[in-house]
Amino acid sequence: MKKDKVLVIGAGGQIGVELVAALRHLYGADNVVATDIREAHPMLKGRGPYEILDAMDGNAIRAIISKYGITQVYLLAALLSATGEKDPRRAWDINMESLLQLLDIAVQEKLAKVYWPSSIAVFGPTTPRDNTPQQTIIEPRTVYGISKYAGEQWCQYYNLRWGLDVRSLRYPGLISWRSAPGGGTTDYAVEIYHEALKHGRYTCFLSEDTYLPMMYMDDAIRGTIELMEAPAEKLGTRMAYNLSAMSFSPREIAEAIRKHIPDFAIDYAPDFRQQIANGWPRSIDDSVARAHWGWKHDFDLALMTADMLKNLGGK
Numbered sequence: 001m002k003k004d005k006v007l008v009i010g011a012g013g014q015i016g017v018e019l020v021a022a023l024r025h026l027y028g029a030d031n032v033v034a035t036d037i038r039e040a041h042p043m044l045k046g047r048g049p050y051e052i053l054d055a056m057d058g059n060a061i062r063a064i065i066s067k068y069g070i071t072q073v074y075l076l077a078a079l080l081s082a083t084g085e086k087d088p089r090r091a092w093d094i095n096m097e098s099l100l101q102l103l104d105i106a107v108q109e110k111l112a113k114v115y116w117p118s119s120i121a122v123f124g125p126t127t128p129r130d131n132t133p134q135q136t137i138i139e140p141r142t143v144y145g146i147s148k149y150a151g152e153q154w155c156q157y158y159n160l161r162w163g164l165d166v167r168s169l170r171y172p173g174l175i176s177w178r179s180a181p182g183g184g185t186t187d188y189a190v191e192i193y194h195e196a197l198k199h200g201r202y203t204c205f206l207s208e209d210t211y212l213p214m215m216y217m218d219d220a221i222r223g224t225i226e227l228m229e230a231p232a233e234k235l236g237t238r239m240a241y242n243l244s245a246m247s248f249s250p251r252e253i254a255e256a257i258r259k260h261i262p263d264f265a266i267d268y269a270p271d272f273r274q275q276i277a278n279g280w281p282r283s284i285d286d287s288v289a290r291a292h293w294g295w296k297h298d299f300d301l302a303l304m305t306a307d308m309l310k311n312l313g314g315k
């Protein structure tokens with residue numbers, strides 16, 4: 001078992017609860033401190049150290065780093081794309097201030113590694129939408145995307161200027177059965193499975209042919225840990241890596257569900273999230289991640305659908 005002591009900030013969200021479980025498996029339960037601004041999520045209760053922590057409170061972060069002898073931090077606290085558009089200034093403040101503060105603390109406390117997730121939301125309507133490359137036109141139109149792109153630049157800056165080992169991935173929409181999504185534009189691809197099993201029908205907030213890049217949570221967690229475990233010399237960029245597994249539209253996910261639930265019905269009532277989706281890529285070229293540190297996805301739409309329905313349906 002490894003000697004690192006890991007702090008996860010924003011651990012009670014869709015990614016955090018699964019990431020903490022995987023990190024505890026790797027490093028030992030007592031060596032991974034889960035924290036969030038909220039009371040412990042049921043998946044985090046009684047399974048290892050847990051603290052209430054506000055990602056904006058630098059003194060409290062320092063105190064926890066010193067109390068547990070933390071060597072690595074994963075910062076997951078953020079306001080996501082759809083929530084961010086409802087309160088842009090708050091999204092900017094939370095997403096940026098929490099990162100800048102942590103980067104400073106990491107340099108001062110000589111942390112070994114920091115992880116901070118970016119998103120495909122960095123891309124905008126002027127970006128090539130198919131097979132979007134790692135380096136391309138990046139002109140985001142949402143406050144979430146602006147904060148993620150600025151954050152990527154700050155991560156690179158701290159790496160170049162102070163040698164901080166900070167790593168990042170541009171996640172696509174993430175789909176999971178253990179944890180609920182937290183206010184993103186791709187949340188429909190989780191809700192649809194719940195509704196298919198519960199009611200046999202779903203009204204989608206995106207139109208039927210809206211293609212977006214997506215990934216099953218198992219792949220995202222494994223990819224995150226593989227990036228963090230990769231030898232530093234393999235990482236040719238300190239901007240976030242494009243990461244990809246599959247792309248599909250609401251119509252295609254409905255068809256995949258119908259292979260298991262033949263009567264499943266879907267209709268469409270696009271809302272403000274359609275506008276956000278229209279500015280994002282349809283598919284992502286992640287060949288740089290594949291070449292630099294060996295990224296490879298396991299789950300496609302059919303495999304993911306079978307796994308989601310099996311786990312959510314208890315069959």
Ligand SMILES: NC(=O)c1ccc[n+]([C@@H]2O[C@H](COP(=O)([O-])OP(=O)(O)OC[C@H]3O[C@@H](n4cnc5c(N)ncnc54)[C@H](O)[C@@H]3O)[C@@H](O)[C@H]2O)c1
Pocket residue numbers: 009010011012013014015016035036037038053054055056075076077078079080094117118119120170171172173174175180181182183184186
């Ligand atoms: N889920 C996705 O599809 C996706 C895609 C791309 C990028 N990301 C990024 O991954 C990270 C985690 O996303 P998620 O889906 O788990 O989000 P989420 O909304 O499900 O979870 C975020 C967690 O942060 C906590 N939080 C919010 N403000 C906080 C604060 N001030 N202090 C401490 N905790 C606070 C929340 O209570 C919540 O538990 C975010 O940076 C997000 O932008 C997620």
